[in-house]
Amino acid sequence: HEHGADAAFAGWLMPIVPPMVSSAVGIGLVGALDGLEAQRTLLVVRAMLFGTTIIPALFVMGLVWHRLLRFGVGPAQRVPMLASVLGPLGQSATASIALGTAAETLLPAPLGAALHAAGVAYAVVALGFASLWFAIVVLLVARQARRGLPFSLAWWSFTFPVGTCVTGFAALAHETGLAAVAAVALASYATLVGAWLVVVSRTLHGAIVTGELLLPPEPGRTAR
Template identity: 50%
Template sequence: MTHSFAAPSRSAGRRPGRTLPWGLLRELDRPSDLFRHLGPNWFASVMGTGITANAAATLPVHAPGLRTAATAVWALAALLLVALTAAWGVHWTRHREQARAHADHPVAAYFWGAPAMALITVGAGSLSLGSDWIGPHAALGVDAVLWTAGTVLGLVTAVWIPYRVMTGTGVPADAAFGGWLMPVVPPMVSAATGAALVPHLAPGQGRLILLLGCYAMFGISLFASVVIITQIWGRLVRHGIGPAAMVPTLWIVLGPLGQSVTAANLLGNVAHLALPHPDAAAAQAFGFLYGVPTWGFAMMWLALAASVTARTLRTGLPFSLTWWSFTFPAGTCVTGTSALAVHLGSTPLKVAAVALYGLLVAAWLTVAARTAAHSARGGLFKPAQAPAPAPGPPAPATGAR
């Protein structure tokens, strides 16, 4: 998997020029090149940091200092979102050709779903954690704005990227990989986090529209994900694991699974605010009836992904931004497990939620530290080629390399 998805720089092969003090960005030809190949996959770092904070707020157990630490991590995610958005603005202003090429790249195009989920994740954290620091009124306003922006962008990517694939030149039989899920998962994230906004609307059509809209987005993402996960399973069975650099993307499958369990239960909890009693009771029961079987499959996939990752680590797993795939999907398993534990009052599920959160924190600390180190040297800002066999192009090759 690439670090930054783009065509090779025109300065490739040039002798390194002057760098910043203390060797910062020393692997770049010039410091300004950090904006040249800034792909949408960078927003996965916001997703992973945000879910690490948000998942702590959902845990069915409470530990001293955990909420304060989680709020600090949420604030870090918010700062990362602001910084990356500003940097991406520079990228689009100065390097428009490379920015447009991301939509034609055989890997980067699918990661257009990351900015939408980054917005929604930080917005959800503002309501569940940030209200302690910025006040409930401001937190609600931030969440409403970011949720709306992320939802609109996510609905666009859920149609736009699959459309480019379907109207492009076709993909090889062994092309399916976890990244295919990235553009279609944002509506599920909107559904799960939109549940927290339902009580803040006045009773009536507003609440009903939001609730039904969240359930509709639940369906958009669920059925698209089932189709894609089936293809990923088929590719793994017929063609094997593939390049080591692609292994972290196996964890992305956990994203729609865990997030759908979260959404089904959280929407069921607020359904009574907009639906008559029989329908609300059915919605709440659906959270359990759908959630437990899906959670079981998610745990099976977690075991498979962990086993493949451990096997690959023994032979060498190169670091790249795809390592952030270890964080957000695992975080959705935490929120889904916590939602089921609260719904059912299950002690084993409470233990599982805490254990999964421990895994999430360990993954986030590891990936965040490596990202910071590689970013300081500048290596993550350099373009690289997608590994072979690479997933087929989502559109006619205009700008893809």
């Protein structure tokens, strides 16, 4: 495929994230396995799934950042999809803590404890950048809303990616015991619920009441 320098958009992250989801939720399978060898093997597989997502995601996020700096945000309908960048960040934070917790249980003390600490440290860094990106998305969406931001299914980008940050902050709050982090997790959850209610109502209205979502899309207006 041939793509121009302005072709990158956050939607490219969607097929990359599933392995990270498997890495994060795979902790539930560890206890179901018999024998330490099988449990450690699953831990290694989950860590490999983590790498399968995070490295390509970093490349795509770099391309999206480059596109924002050089070419603007693109068509107005795609502006909400910028929230998709939160997906691999929040999910990787959740996965890193889950992996570290499992490693501390399954591996020898020095190595397991070190991996646990590394998982928490990574989560702090990833959620820090996620917070910055969330602020950027809020500003860009607010600016585009003043110019005109039509509803589309891209608005669903405000749900799952934000949800991954909720689980990431909740896991970090559990590990650190910090009230401030717990408050951020709660605020993120409230934001998620509000976004979900808005998107669901707009989707039902557009699909059932007006039928607009079932019509062929119109060419998007480019936002700068």
